[in-house]
Amino acid sequence: MSRMRALMKNWYSVEVLPIYVITAAACGGAGWYLYRLSTRPEVVWNHKGNPYPWQSIEQGTNTKLMNVNQKFEKEYKRDRF
Numbered sequence: 001m002s003r004m005r006a007l008m009k010n011w012y013s014v015e016v017l018p019i020y021v022i023t024a025a026a027c028g029g030a031g032w033y034l035y036r037l038s039t040r041p042e043v044v045w046n047h048k049g050n051p052y053p054w055q056s057i058e059q060g061t062n063t064k065l066m067n068v069n070q071k072f073e074k075e076y077k078r079d080r081f
Contacts, residue, residue, distance in 0.1 A: 036065065 037043070041054040041063055050056065057063060062072035 038045075041057055044051060044053060058074075060073040062070075062074070
């Protein structure tokens with residue numbers, strides 16, 4: 001049991017908890033943003049099925065991350081990659 005305590009004492013200290021939390025939040029946010037970018041209409045994953053997915057967007061559809069002072073009827077959703 002003393003080896004486990006020595007390992008935890010060297011690995012886990014209160015001073016490094018903010019670093020772990022900030023790093024985890026940054027990695028999670030970067031992963032979320034990359035996923036969001038990969039599902040936008042500008043990205044083409046299937047060239048044979050629909051090589052121009054941006055042409056199938058109807059008018060009044062929001063394709064941006066954030067809109068200010070604009071009202072859209074619906075949000076763009078990609079069915080599949």
